[in-house]
Amino acid sequence: MMSVAAARALTGGQRVFVGIGLPSTAANLARRTHAEDLVLIYESGTLGSKPTRLPASIGDGILADTADAVISVPEVFNYWLQPGRIDVGFLGAAQLDKFGNINTTVIGADYADPKVRLPGAGGAPEIAANCHEVYVVVRQSKRSFVEQVDFITSFGHGRGKGEREKLGLPGAGPTLVITDLGVMRPDPETAELVLTQIHDGVTVEQVKEATGWDLKVAPELETTPPPTEAELTALRELKAAK
């Protein structure tokens, strides 16, 4: 359901900076259903990849073999991402907080002596800063959805509305968070994430139970329509393709 909901968020013709894992599955599913002309950009240096199967990593050869152009990594970041040529950054997270800040660096308050050492920043800080919008796709639990992240790897909305502007960040930041339970969007006044949509068969209590802060719920809560037969078929084919 999460992959399907995330895929639906993308529209045709958008230029999308794609991370591996869930974002990549969603972007490829979108390309195979309603958004055939989606432009997939991977930080390994591929512009316009059209893979015939799910890539095993961001540097999978199939991304280069099917791309419009293959470029160096400095070029990806300096020429394409930094000047704002990319519409949507599609990111995952180990920890996400109520203002959409992302942590993929360390769990625990002490950076020098962490409870858990995570992979680190990769391309995410600049993706979160420079893409016009950021969609975050992440499995929801009390452990991953926290009041405040232990480490800001990628800046969301800081501690509230207006902080991005103060820092001079060009993009709008996280405008959409898609989980296995529902969808959250930042409140237009406060930038705090609010539950705006729950997936078919999920209850609000379930979502609140899986959130580490007192989650606000939109007055007009929508329900994600169940996956269509076409979406499920495309997803199955994508996962089965070798």
Next chain:
Amino acid sequence: MAEISSLRDAVAQLVHDGDTVALEGFTHLIPHAAGQEIIRQRRRDLTLVRMTPDIVYDQLIGAGCAKKLIFSWGGNPGVGSLHRFRDAVQNSWPAPLEIEEHSHAGMANRYVAGASGLPFAVLRGYRGTDLPKHTDTIKTITCPFTGEELAAVPAINPDVSIIHAQRADRAGNVQMWGLVGVQKEAVLAAKRSLVTVEEIVDELTPVPGQVILPTWAVTAVAEVPNGAHPSYAAGYSERDNEYYAYWDSIGRERDSFQRWLDEKVFGVEVAQ
């Protein structure tokens, strides 16, 4: 002029204890065989540099070759964590590992500055993140033209950079193509360089999108067929995705890692 050498001799001559060493490769063309030769020659106190330290850096760290890691993303791509890296950071095993942590954009620009002969690079990066609080090599600088505050990162100039490429000719000109990551910049930024190649040929056939490193820009070239395994070399080999998953079971425990090291690295003779 690049010297055509064996892997063993090239590593013996170019990589010294205490050096700053970059083995670059972005999923594609990762110089695994060269990394394992560094372990075999028991180098110590290395400062390892790489944007995406993955399995071969897990091996170097677990084998005790490194005192410091400069990086931007450390993981087993498509699988999960690097357990030897984690053990070094969280438990100082087998030795404490100092880390200097950047973003990809920051690292890429550090190599560009190094290759350009400049002291630092400028980017619109890191804003709002906690990275500058912990990384001394991220500072701010004011643009003299617009007054905008930007991030400055110092050049990386490794003592030696090592990459893997598809082909070289007998004069030592190197040809590579496909995902070329930051490899050209890493070689041009370094004081010394080693390129391991799939094959040495009489004449290089032109390939679309190729990158040529002329022989005079490289210190040594060694023929190491399949030297990128489990990574891949476009046109020569496929990525061994199963090996990445398999590594998780080897790297997870100190004992299984040590057995692997004794058998697959120290127990193997390489050609002179």
